[in-house]
Amino acid sequence: MARRTAQDIRRRNRFDALRCVFAAPGPVSRQEIATVTGLSFATVANLVAELLEAGVLLEVGHEDSKGGRPRARLAINADRGALFGIDVAETSVQVELFDLALTVLQSVRLPLPQADVRPDEVVETIVAGVRGLADATDGRRVLGAGVSVPGLVEREGGVSVYSPYWSWRDVPLRTLLAEHLTMPLYLDNPLKASTVAEMWFGAGRDVDDLVVVTLRAGVGAGIAVDGALYRGATNSAGEWGHTCLIPGGRECRCGRRGCVEAYVSTRGIVQTVRELAPGSPLLDADEATAITAIARAAAEGEPVAVETVARTAHHLGTASADLLNLFNPQALVLGGWVADRLGEPLLRQTREVIAANALPATLQALTLQVSDVPDNPVSLGAATFALEGFLDDRETFGPVAAGRRAARASRARTS
Amino acid sequence: MARRTAQDIRRRNRFDALRCVFAAPGPVSRQEIATVTGLSFATVANLVAELLEAGVLLEVGHEDSKGGRPRARLAINADRGALFGIDVAETSVQVELFDLALTVLQSVRLPLPQADVRPDEVVETIVAGVRGLADATDGRRVLGAGVSVPGLVEREGGVSVYSPYWSWRDVPLRTLLAEHLTMPLYLDNPLKASTVAEMWFGAGRDVDDLVVVTLRAGVGAGIAVDGALYRGATNSAGEWGHTCLIPGGRECRCGRRGCVEAYVSTRGIVQTVRELAPGSPLLDADEATAITAIARAAAEGEPVAVETVARTAHHLGTASADLLNLFNPQALVLGGWVADRLGEPLLRQTREVIAANALPATLQALTLQVSDVPDNPVSLGAATFALEGFLDDRETFGPVAAGRRAARASRARTS
Numbered sequence A, B: 001m002a003r004r005t006a007q008d009i010r011r012r013n014r015f016d017a018l019r020c021v022f023a024a025p026g027p028v029s030r031q032e033i034a035t036v037t038g039l040s041f042a043t044v045a046n047l048v049a050e051l052l053e054a055g056v057l058l059e060v061g062h063e064d065s066k067g068g069r070p071r072a073r074l075a076i077n078a079d080r081g082a083l084f085g086i087d088v089a090e091t092s093v094q095v096e097l098f099d100l101a102l103t104v105l106q107s108v109r110l111p112l113p114q115a116d117v118r119p120d121e122v123v124e125t126i127v128a129g130v131r132g133l134a135d136a137t138d139g140r141r142v143l144g145a146g147v148s149v150p151g152l153v154e155r156e157g158g159v160s161v162y163s164p165y166w167s168w169r170d171v172p173l174r175t176l177l178a179e180h181l182t183m184p185l186y187l188d189n190p191l192k193a194s195t196v197a198e199m200w201f202g203a204g205r206d207v208d209d210l211v212v213v214t215l216r217a218g219v220g221a222g223i224a225v226d227g228a229l230y231r232g233a234t235n236s237a238g239e240w241g242h243t244c245l246i247p248g249g250r251e252c253r254c255g256r257r258g259c260v261e262a263y264v265s266t267r268g269i270v271q272t273v274r275e276l277a278p279g280s281p282l283l284d285a286d287e288a289t290a291i292t293a294i295a296r297a298a299a300e301g302e303p304v305a306v307e308t309v310a311r312t313a314h315h316l317g318t319a320s321a322d323l324l325n326l327f328n329p330q331a332l333v334l335g336g337w338v339a340d341r342l343g344e345p346l347l348r349q350t351r352e353v354i355a356a357n358a359l360p361a362t363l364q365a366l367t368l369q370v371s372d373v374p375d376n377p378v379s380l381g382a383a384t385f386a387l388e389g390f391l392d393d394r395e396t397f398g399p400v401a402a403g404r405r406a407a408r409a410s411r412a413r414t415s
Helices: A004-024 A030-037 A041-053 A118-132 A172-180 A188-202 A266-276 A285-297 A304-326 A337-357 A359-363 A377-391 A397-415 B004-023 B030-037 B040-055 B119-132 B174-177 B189-199 B266-274 B287-301 B303-329 B337-355 B360-364 B377-391 B399-414
Strands: A057-061 A071-076 A082-088 A094-099 A104-111 A141-148 A151-153 A159-162 A167-171 A185-188 A208-214 A219-225 A332-337 A367-370 B055-064 B071-076 B084-089 B094-098 B102-109 B142-148 B152-153 B159-162 B169-171 B185-188 B212-217 B219-225 B331-335 B367-370
Touching: A004 A030, A004 A041, A004 A071, A004 A188, A004 A377, A004 B102, A030 A041, A030 A071, A041 A057, A082 A118, A082 A188, A094 A118, A094 A377, A104 A118, A118 A208, A118 A337, A141 A172, A141 A188, A141 A377, A141 B040, A159 A172, A159 A337, A159 B360, A172 A185, A185 A377, A188 A219, A188 A332, A188 A377, A208 A304, A208 A337, A266 A285, A266 A304, A285 A304, A304 A337, A304 A359, A304 B303, A332 B094, A337 A367, A359 B159, A359 B337, A397 B084, B004 B030, B004 B040, B004 B071, B004 B189, B004 B377, B030 B040, B030 B071, B040 B055, B084 B119, B084 B189, B094 B119, B094 B377, B119 B174, B142 B174, B142 B189, B142 B303, B142 B377, B159 B174, B174 B185, B185 B377, B189 B212, B189 B331, B189 B377, B212 B303, B212 B337, B266 B287, B266 B303, B287 B303, B287 B337, B303 B337, B303 B360, B331 B337
Parallel strands: A082 A141, A141 A185, A208 A332, A332 A367, B084 B142, B142 B185, B212 B331, B331 B367
Antiparallel strands: A057 A071, A082 A094, A094 A104, A151 A159, A159 A167, A208 A219, B055 B071, B084 B094, B094 B102, B152 B159, B159 B169, B212 B219
16 A cells, blocks of 8 residues: 655645745745645645745745735745756757756757767766756755656666667666766656646646646656656556557557557658658658648648648547546646647647547546646756655755754744 | 645545455454554554544454564454445346445345336335345444446536436436435446445555456446546546547447447447357347356357457457556456456456557556456445445544544543
């Protein structure tokens, strides 16, 4: 059975209170946090005391409260520390430095070799990126770094179990990085990272059950249940890209046929153009450039591009309808740069296909939107893992800190 | 955001402690409950005090604890009360009376008219069944009744939103029943009921994340995440039967084509026989009888039956592989009377198909089994909802009861 200790519950409540502060357009009061989270005012007061003491929150003035005493307004203390979010992709590594309010301070993208990249090459690139941004911390202490690597990740051990691009097997990436970097390190994959970014900074600010469908070179479905990322037994939940959409259909790079990914990934969409018009000028580029060209051409009414978006919406919508029937979420978010690029036309047509194919009960509570998480959601999510790790730090937030706080309160009373 | 109050957490811990007592082969100690649930000994002692006071648990002797003082052994107080579990199916209603240990005291199955059954006919049948079993309570107070009705159920309001068999729309079934029955009533559907039965009395005793695939006239996937039933936004999560397995394939009763249900439900399996051998004697019966005949004939090596089981396993396994990739559970349980009837041969072949189709990360942590929940899992699960409702009763377990207990403890100290 799952272990639900008082410590777990407290951490979860701490996350919820802080997510609420991040989600608000400006500073908030304790009362507002209590209303949004459903926690009691006493619990919120306690959590806020802890977060103020840890320097994560700041009091930034007061608001009038009709008749009562003025309420203190709280905001994230952006300068309390810095976090790295690192997105290891197929051809490059993006290293971003954030303040504690998760605002980008500085960012750098470094290329990877065009080959079967070795783990030490990735480690070198990450370390170079982190060192290159050291000055931008501007005196803030680095509280942690989150690293997203493609494929299957064993999170607890910080191991890259499998990579879709490189011949990696059980690479202890966190241990390798820890030889060069001293801050706490958190490893996960792009699907989990972009989903946690959505939970803190996107649609997840309003709902607790959501599915984030990401379209990139790979395709996945990030799942949040009851406000928590759903990982499954081996951290591979949400492997939706290899769901069979069309038995005997297109070959997929996984070796099977007809997978969702073979139709709605970058490669899949380009393949649709190729099948529609083998000589199309839209194909005169690498896949990423082609997606941008397709989006532009579709906006101008070019028939092949228009039909490509329509077919992509058809595939995405039919596959999503089944996914939504299973999870019955409050929101479906289309994320990943491909969804971002194809934008509103893809969203509109996908919505129609879903409406025609999903069950009425599924549609009843559902909203559908393109992600509005700022670029890059993967590095932002990776930094969020580092933030979550810091919020879980027993030195800062554990029983010892609580004891210190109680002792100080007691001294204050007796002095 | 979800509301997680102290009351919610306490209820959840109460459920976990009691699930642990139910799951054990004999009486258990507080220490064993603490070990299994991961709760602290102090929390368990508190929960047990509450459950003893409520009469739900009994102390049934002591065990030696090497060197320490003997540990009290705890068991469910079966005679504390009675619960009804009611399974409304397409052609009949089964009403079962349970003691608090969820042992069947008496059971009755009453036929429904062979037509578009009206809500008042279902209400009359349920009420007749409950009254017919009144004597079997043997003086135990009836603590609640759980009612499972097919289709979509709005649980909070106790409304049958949609029925797959009858032309029902938004039938306020709980209100209609409450005109005749005075005990607390809990409404849900067979998928949710059989999944909660699996969580308390089946594979869910050992794992917290599981998927229960049920094969009956309908097909569904019950989902437990972190030891809790996953319902989704409108209580329709797990609608797997209408996932598209073969685009343009068999007509489904939902109006679409190629749904999972069109292949692995009773009707789907009989259709497979019909396609293989239109004149097969296996078809000389209603669908339910045909499934039993197919199981028997397959065991004897009859080629059409053998091939029917193989094709069913193929369809079930390919569809399940995608489902498992999405949820990445610790266990997949095949439930429903069709899985029970086709048994080991279906399980073995389905396992092979899943192994060939699911991702390695999915297979790594997965066990696969046929449900061993005793018949009828739907009425047992319905009674479990009533048990959960009773455990949630604020009169018995709320702050008032806690206050009473504290006052008594205080009096005991001062007297």
